[in-house]
Amino acid sequence: MSGFGGFGGFVLRRGIGTILTLFAISVIVYVVFYVTPGDVAQITCGPRCSPAQVHQVAQQLRLDEPLYVRYWHFVEGLVAGQDYSTGTSVEHCPAPCLGLSYQSDQQVTRLILTKLPVSLSLVLGAMVVWLILGVGTGVLSAWRRGRLTERVLTAVTLAGTATPVFVIGLILMIVVCGELELLPFPQYVNLTDDPEQWAWNLLLPWLSLALIEAASFARLTRSSMLETLAEDHIRTFRAYGVGERSIIGRHALRGAFAPVIALNANNFGSAVGGAVLTETLFGLPGIGQELVHAVNVVDLPVVVGMVLVIGFFVVLANAVADVLYAVADRRVVLA
Amino acid sequence: MSEAVTKAAAEAVIAAQAPGTDPASVPGASGARQFWRRLRAQRAALVAAVVVALLVLVALAAPLLTALEGQDPTTYHPSLIDSARGGVPVGPLGGIGGDHWLGVEPQTGRDLFARLVHGARVSLGVALAATIIQIAIGVTLGIAAALGSRWVDQLLSRITDIFVALPLMIMSLALLAIVPAGFPRPVLVTLVIGLLSWGNIAKVVRAQTLTLKGLDHVSAARLSGWGTWRIARRELLPGLAAPVITYAALLVPQNITVEAALSFLGVGVKPPTPSWGQMLTAADVWYQAAPQYLLLPAGALFVTVLALTVLGDGVRTALDPRAASRLRVGTGRRREHRADTAGEKETSS
Numbered sequence: 001m002s003g004f005g006g007f008g009g010f011v012l013r014r015g016i017g018t019i020l021t022l023f024a025i026s027v028i029v030y031v032v033f034y035v036t037p038g039d040v041a042q043i044t045c046g047p048r049c050s051p052a053q054v055h056q057v058a059q060q061l062r063l064d065e066p067l068y069v070r071y072w073h074f075v076e077g078l079v080a081g082q083d084y085s086t087g088t089s090v091e092h093c094p095a096p097c098l099g100l101s102y103q104s105d106q107q108v109t110r111l112i113l114t115k116l117p118v119s120l121s122l123v124l125g126a127m128v129v130w131l132i133l134g135v136g137t138g139v140l141s142a143w144r145r146g147r148l149t150e151r152v153l154t155a156v157t158l159a160g161t162a163t164p165v166f167v168i169g170l171i172l173m174i175v176v177c178g179e180l181e182l183l184p185f186p187q188y189v190n191l192t193d194d195p196e197q198w199a200w201n202l203l204l205p206w207l208s209l210a211l212i213e214a215a216s217f218a219r220l221t222r223s224s225m226l227e228t229l230a231e232d233h234i235r236t237f238r239a240y241g242v243g244e245r246s247i248i249g250r251h252a253l254r255g256a257f258a259p260v261i262a263l264n265a266n267n268f269g270s271a272v273g274g275a276v277l278t279e280t281l282f283g284l285p286g287i288g289q290e291l292v293h294a295v296n297v298v299d300l301p302v303v304v305g306m307v308l309v310i311g312f313f314v315v316l317a318n319a320v321a322d323v324l325y326a327v328a329d330r331r332v333v334l335a
Numbered sequence: 336m337s338e339a340v341t342k343a344a345a346e347a348v349i350a351a352q353a354p355g356t357d358p359a360s361v362p363g364a365s366g367a368r369q370f371w372r373r374l375r376a377q378r379a380a381l382v383a384a385v386v387v388a389l390l391v392l393v394a395l396a397a398p399l400l401t402a403l404e405g406q407d408p409t410t411y412h413p414s415l416i417d418s419a420r421g422g423v424p425v426g427p428l429g430g431i432g433g434d435h436w437l438g439v440e441p442q443t444g445r446d447l448f449a450r451l452v453h454g455a456r457v458s459l460g461v462a463l464a465a466t467i468i469q470i471a472i473g474v475t476l477g478i479a480a481a482l483g484s485r486w487v488d489q490l491l492s493r494i495t496d497i498f499v500a501l502p503l504m505i506m507s508l509a510l511l512a513i514v515p516a517g518f519p520r521p522v523l524v525t526l527v528i529g530l531l532s533w534g535n536i537a538k539v540v541r542a543q544t545l546t547l548k549g550l551d552h553v554s555a556a557r558l559s560g561w562g563t564w565r566i567a568r569r570e571l572l573p574g575l576a577a578p579v580i581t582y583a584a585l586l587v588p589q590n591i592t593v594e595a596a597l598s599f600l601g602v603g604v605k606p607p608t609p610s611w612g613q614m615l616t617a618a619d620v621w622y623q624a625a626p627q628y629l630l631l632p633a634g635a636l637f638v639t640v641l642a643l644t645v646l647g648d649g650v651r652t653a654l655d656p657r658a659a660s661r662l663r664v665g666t667g668r669r670r671e672h673r674a675d676t677a678g679e680k681e682t683s684s
Binding site: 020161269315 | 493499513636640
């Protein structure tokens with residue numbers, strides 16, 4: 001394999017690029033959010049604060065120091081942890097420390113960790129659903145190509161791409177929970193507390209998030225399978241009398257495997273955006289809902305911390321997608 | 336969210352315009368007629384185009400339509416609200432009647448028809464303006480990266496990568512929160528969407544420009560001493576038209592969805608300015624008393640995004656009929672075989 005060195009180099013370059021991207025994002029996010037036109041100290045203190053109190057809050061929040069000093073403190077906290085004096089006592093915030101919430105003085109890292117299981121339950125569960133639904137639909141329409149089934153599936157898939165997450169979610173919630181009363185309105189239950197209740201309560205959020213994503217997988221699966229089906233070796237299999245079911249299920253599906261995995265990593269970013277909507281709609285106490293809350297009360301450390309954490313996952317997923325593309329198709333220019 | 340679809344489409348565009356593609360399929364001024372003929376040949380795209388045209392008409396004529404009805408989108412009608420029953424509209428079907436064609440909003444009594452058509456204005460206006468910003472930035476940076484020195488290309492490509500990596504929803508959500516309340520929200524939403532998500536189009540334009548740069552007529556122009564600006568304008572822009580138009584057609588529905596989502600979350604377009612997403616925020620509580628309060632904005636969003644998506648697919652097929660069925664990179668070798676596979680419906684992939 002002469003190309004392997006090139007491939008290893010590609011992965012290495014991509015890895016370095018990822019780290020640089022993360023660094024750049026952290027600077028951009030930090031600078032953009034802390035050069036806010038709004039008066040953070042005033043907002044944090046509340047509308048009835050006197051100017052002297054506002055000034056005190058500004059000092060507590062280090063808002064009087066130059067921006068690069070604050071960014072440096074921020075990076076220091078991320079790498080080494082930080083001590084915060086909260087008036088009477090000193091609180092240690094271990095690395096990776098993302099600072100303290102302006103609103104509740106809670107450590108942002110800890111806050112994110114408590115919210116993360118909810119968001120991961122939502123996104124990972126939905127991922128399973130959209131992979132099954134999407135690939136299944138794609139296989140079915142490739143198998144039934146040119147027939148009524150394919151036309152119907154194509155129409156449904158198109159409708160799926162055109163419906164915003166929150167519209168599907170709203171309608172599902174009203175029909176399933178409100179009218180038919182098949183399920184109670186979702187209320188998050190910890191997986192460790194009661195796995196069965198956990199799944200039942202997440203069923204609608206999973207579906208809402210997954211239906212839209214499934215549509216793009218259905219399109220991709222169908223088109224890759226049709227491409228494979230048009231290849232010479234498939235014609236040879238057919239000539240040897242291999243059954244259609246085996247050709248579809250074993251050979252054509254194999255061709256769709258790599259692009260589907262790559263798209264899955266690639267779609268992570270949009271799924272995270274969809275998760276914010278789903279969590280808000282269903283009242284799931286995840287990162288998305290917390291972010292919307294933090295945004296509304298201008299709790300900047302929480303906003304910055306969450307944007308960075310989400311950005312970290314998305315950038316990582318994109319890098320994985322790139323590598324998977326390269327693995328799937330070595331003809332992609334390694335640059 | 337349709338981000339993923341757009342991403343796949345971007346790849347299709349790159350693949351479609353990859354070296355080896357017949358340069359004749361890139362439409363210049365003379366290709367316009369061929370483009371219309373191919374677009375008209377697709378029934379679904381034609382229907383979608385009519386729907387989109389109607390929507391644009393409604394959006395443009397919104398003040399006229401509401402004047403015709405005798406209402407406006409912001410006036411409260413407390414007399415039409417039954418406060419004893421928690422604020423549901425008075426009368427059957429959520430207050431539908433000659434004065435209020437689609438009924439009134441629960442709790443406030445604002446006219447639903449007026450809010451809906453003015454919402455179309457916001458939705459389409461924000462989406463189109465944001466698309467123009469995205470295209471302007473993407474095309475400029477894409478061409479600059481492709482024509483600039485190695486160093487410029489590296490720098491611009493890295494910046495582009497960062498913007499591709501930023502999760503759009505999350506960043507817009509966060510950015511919209513820190514801007515003071517006085518700033519006009521629709522403009523703000525437009526700017527945030529436009530300035531954040533031009534990364535993919537810049538990539539598409541860069542790749543296409545690199546391809547065009549190698550073509551004979553561009554080399555000839557360079558050899559005859561034309562300046563970079565003149566080459567970009569006269570020789571490159573016509574060749575970029577196809578991928579850019581294709582991409583723009585796919586960006587519009589995506590932008591509509593993002594605006595609706597942001598307004599739904601309460602950080603986008605804020606009351607009293609109506610927006611479809613924002614109307615849905617409060618609607619779920621009222622679905623029994625005034626189902627149209629939920630169904631109208633939801634239906635409007637669905638029809639608009641669907642029509643624009645189908646039209647976008649049609650535009651893509653019309654600009655390069657073979658591109659439509661390719662949704663991934665690196666299938667160039669297999670492409671020849673595709674043409675003769677059992678009459679694939681290109682519009683559907």
